[in-house]
Amino acid sequence: xxxxxxxxxxxxxxxxxxxxxxxxxxxxxxxxxxxxxxxxxxxxxxxxxxxxxxxxxxxxxxxxxxxxxxxxxxxxxxxxxxxxxxxxxxxxxxxxxxxxxxxxxxxxxxxxxxxxxxxxxxxxxxxxxxxxxxxxxxxxxxxxxxxxxxxxxxxxxxxxxxxxxxxxxxxxxxxxxxxxxxxxxxxxxxxxxxxxxxxxxxxxxxxxxxxxxxxxxxxxxxxxxxxxxxxxxxxxxxxxxxxxxxxxxxxxxxxxxxxxxxxxxxxxxxxxxxxxxxxxxxxxxxxxxxxxxxxxxxxxxxxxxxxxxxxxxxxxxxxxxxxxxxxxxxxxxxxxxxxxxxxxxxxxxxxxxxxxxxxxxxxxxxxxx
Numbered sequence: 001x002x003x004x005x006x007x008x009x010x011x012x013x014x015x016x017x018x019x020x021x022x023x024x025x026x027x028x029x030x031x032x033x034x035x036x037x038x039x040x041x042x043x044x045x046x047x048x049x050x051x052x053x054x055x056x057x058x059x060x061x062x063x064x065x066x067x068x069x070x071x072x073x074x075x076x077x078x079x080x081x082x083x084x085x086x087x088x089x090x091x092x093x094x095x096x097x098x099x100x101x102x103x104x105x106x107x108x109x110x111x112x113x114x115x116x117x118x119x120x121x122x123x124x125x126x127x128x129x130x131x132x133x134x135x136x137x138x139x140x141x142x143x144x145x146x147x148x149x150x151x152x153x154x155x156x157x158x159x160x161x162x163x164x165x166x167x168x169x170x171x172x173x174x175x176x177x178x179x180x181x182x183x184x185x186x187x188x189x190x191x192x193x194x195x196x197x198x199x200x201x202x203x204x205x206x207x208x209x210x211x212x213x214x215x216x217x218x219x220x221x222x223x224x225x226x227x228x229x230x231x232x233x234x235x236x237x238x239x240x241x242x243x244x245x246x247x248x249x250x251x252x253x254x255x256x257x258x259x260x261x262x263x264x265x266x267x268x269x270x271x272x273x274x275x276x277x278x279x280x281x282x283x284x285x286x287x288x289x290x291x292x293x294x295x296x297x298x299x300x301x302x303x304x305x306x307x308x309x310x311x312x313x314x315x316x317x318x319x320x321x322x323x324x325x326x327x328x329x330x331x332x333x334x335x336x337x338x339x340x341x342x343x344x345x346x347x348x349x350x351x352x353x354x355x356x357x358x359x360x361x362x363x364x365x366x367x368x369x
């Protein structure tokens with residue numbers, strides 16, 4: 001027999017709903033963000049002590065639940081209902097605070113320290129903007145893992161407005177070089193400069209640098225809209241400007257990303273790749289670094305992103321460095337190609353009108369024999 005609806009049962013239902021809101025919103029940052037925290041610490045941010053804070057946060061989550069049970073037992077349904085509503089309101093506020101806190105971490109993150117000093121050499125013009133000086137300078141840069149030297153570059157300069165293609169076999173040091181330029185890992189020797197400033201001593205270069213290395217740059221428990229809003233908040237981009245910039249990527253997204261109400265973790269690798277690349281480009285960076293941007297994409301999307309990369313260089317004078325195994329795309333869009341092998345820069349090829357492709361094919365043909 002179904003019991004008639006009473007005020008008490010209505011309160012029970014509302015209280016249960018509020019408790020569910022509390023559990024979901026309060027526990028969401030704990031469950032999901034803590035799983036990403038180690039990645040943030042090692043790749044994007046310096047967050048000493050954050051593990052302890054998150055663990056304490058998770059423990060603190062248990063006390064309100066225990067309190068709710070005690071209140072119901074000792075004080076009855078009315079007190080329980082009031083407590084559940086209060087917890088729901090508090091959890092919504094905490095959730096908003098948590099998202100704002102991550103944004104603050106993005107904005108104020110401190111990159112690892114290392115000594116720098118730089119010189120460069122080449123000046124190849126990609127865009128209509130006159131090349132005036134080096135944007136990226138590298139000298140005596142060395143990275144060693146477990147006694148093995150994985151990167152050793154004596155001297156390298158990248159001019160403003162260049163579009164650089166990094167190529168090489170697996171383990172050549174392409175991703176390591178990008179991570180060193182972004183100061184995500186510490187060099188064992190040498191240094192990197194961005195626009196005349198040492199990346200380990202200044203944070204201003206982060207304001208104009210867009211990058212996407214891999215899926216760890218994403219925040220999996222956000223939707224695409226929340227993720228792009230989050231980036232806009234970090235880079236002080238107003239909503240109208242953000243929407244204008246996102247509109248430029250509508251064809252690239254193919255109606256598969258925006259408005260889907262899906263978390264980033266639920267997208268395919270290809271769409272996650274698109275979201276990461278768009279996130280790096282919507283800030284209109286002066287420097288753009290992309291690692292294997294053509295991975296996971298279908299042929300039409302590969303063509304689209306290749307044209308987008310080339311356009312941002314030509315129209316905005318952006319300095320672009322991409323690494324890729326796709327020699328044809330790299331040769332089609334790059335003004336200069338750097339060939340790495342076992343951590344060494346073995347070829348530095350001008351690429352006017354795709355002139356480097358023959359030499360690259362010959363080199364990798366020899367390597368394959």
